[in-house]
Amino acid sequence: MPGGTPRRNRLTEALPLLPFFAVVVVFLVIPTVTVIANAFWDDTADGSFSFSRIGALFSPAALGALGSSVLLSASTAIIGAVLGAVLAWLIVSSPPTSMVRRSVISLCSVLAQFGGVALAFAFLATIGINGVLTVWVQEAFGWNLSGSGWLYSLAGLVLVYTYFQIPLMVIVFLPALEGLRAQWREAAISLGASGWQYFREVVVPLLTPAFLGSALLLFANAFAAYATAAALVSQGSPIVPLLIRSALTSEVVLGQSGFAYALALEMIVVVAVVMAAYNVLVRRTARWLR
């Protein structure tokens, strides 16, 4: 590409980009800036900079929700990363063009990215009060699987989140696994390494950055997820996204809408920090993954 474009052409060059940047600025940048600015606004005084809304983040309810959200995201990220890596390994060892493999990957894409509300109903139909598995177990063993409504608590959310975290891990980790070349294994074996040694000395060091990066992505994904939890838990707000919902929808309580901005800022900060770490790890993986 020619480096020095004459300045007078810049305008005609930039003009066709206008629609794209207009949409992005109005519907992505302005909302984000609105959130950040309003988080530092004072609604009691006449519009000045203050930390009062940020201060509300340190109330017991907000801290409790943050703690639960971190716990939920971390546990499902770890479970999802480990089990997802195993499933990805199973998929990689089947032939690349097989129908089974295509179907599994398509199913993973659907569950990981587009499930949302549907996943909540999947588990309600399985282990809800009248769920299929609940009824079976009730008839066979007399146990009540849905007892005490645990499905609607944090433990239930962990189970339901696992259902989209494992598929997400498969999708983001599969390329790294596919990048392992058969020659490397052959080279190691022909130099006298055992299968276990090849795994420990070659595979693990190569895949560690990709694995950790994917786990971070899973964490951010769970932390920001809203639809599944919202459909499952209709009352109470045990985690940050649901606390944002109640702050947004119950504006009758004074100062609650301001609280939503502060919580949204908290979410931006957590997700941005995690995604920055993710990008560092991805860049490291990209060095050999080609």
Add this chain to the structure above:
Amino acid sequence: MKTAVRAALWVLFGLFFLFPLYAMADFSTQKLVEGGRTWQAWINLVTDDALYEAIVVSLLLALFTVVATLVILVPTMIWVRLRAPWARGAVEFFCLLPLTIPALVIVVGLRNVYLWVAYFLGESPLTLTFVYVVLVLPFAYRALDAALSSIDLQTLTEAARSLGAGWGTTILRVVVPNIWSGILSAAFISIAVVLGEYTIASLSGFETLQVQIVTIGKTDGPTSVAASLAVLLFGFVLLLVLSLVTRGRRRVQGVTA
């Protein structure tokens, strides 16, 4: 030994992922009180007015979003590669930004913007198209970027231009047929995203399919479960067809949330 472990793992994963789907099919066809089977929940998908209307709204939203995304993104990405390489980094940055900014954050900050949108365009749920374009940007960008990288864009456009084609003709009749697989990927994935979107629609108070599913779920479980299963199956078929159509190109579905 190794084969046995592998088979056992397949069975366990299969049970974990397929049983809830089977349970949905079972649950949505049973009569909860009297017992026995009924297709009533599935019939409701088309006969229940509110639900049917929501399905139509969601399908229209999917269509508008796909068209708007392609119309905005394809020329932009071509232009950035040919004439404005200095803007390429910025375009990529903004396209991937929605991965870092959750939909929930966007909807919190969207109130003022939507006051203006409602002022100019009315309060139709179809105005969600604009936000959905932003939401599908990362997916569409990756699909189109992969397709554009695999062709010699410079030569193609120069050939077309030197033969007298204008920019419109060049894009529509020369470039687009060559990046068809990328456009198809972008379109299919966008459709799946829009049909599954709940966060923004529900918190902005619009009655899309997912919002209706949740509302109905409070009184009529089987119908909600039937609609949920229908959406999942539709998304699955869409992506499976996509992987068959674009065979040979690897990592078509390497999209990340």
